[in-house]
Amino acid sequence: MPNQATARALESEIVIRLARFFPGATPVRIPIKLSRTEGNTNGNGNGDPTAHANKKAFFQDTIIEFGTSREVLFVLDRPLEFGDRVLLESNDGSLHAEASVVAVQYHPERTVVAVRFLKHVPNWIVKS
Numbered sequence: 001m002p003n004q005a006t007a008r009a010l011e012s013e014i015v016i017r018l019a020r021f022f023p024g025a026t027p028v029r030i031p032i033k034l035s036r037t038e039g040n041t042n043g044n045g046n047g048d049p050t051a052h053a054n055k056k057a058f059f060q061d062t063i064i065e066f067g068t069s070r071e072v073l074f075v076l077d078r079p080l081e082f083g084d085r086v087l088l089e090s091n092d093g094s095l096h097a098e099a100s101v102v103a104v105q106y107h108p109e110r111t112v113v114a115v116r117f118l119k120h121v122p123n124w125i126v127k128s
Helices: 002-018
Strands: 026-040 055-065 071-075 085-090 096-107 110-117
Touching: 002 055, 002 071, 002 096, 002 110, 026 071, 071 096
Parallel strands: none
Antiparallel strands: 026 055, 026 085, 055 071, 071 110, 085 096, 096 110
């Protein structure tokens, strides 16, 4: 367990570094399932709703370390890139939202990511 505690402390430190760029970011520690979403079109570009389907591919379980009303920050052991779209789902079902990657910091074996919700998510984070 000491190795797990050390790894957890290092992860917290690297997320804190990115959180400094998000004023009002609050520590939250919410377990989530993260899926990568991809929009597919048939290439006709006519805006036909049947031409677009969202596919969801499981990515990994993680923990939202910090959040604002519009963004969340977490650590992954897989890379994501700026502009990637993801689906965030809390284990209790209280959060189900699509988001886009707005910041990435790469570290050895870890990627710290900030994503911004694509639509307003009411009351997902409550400050006292």
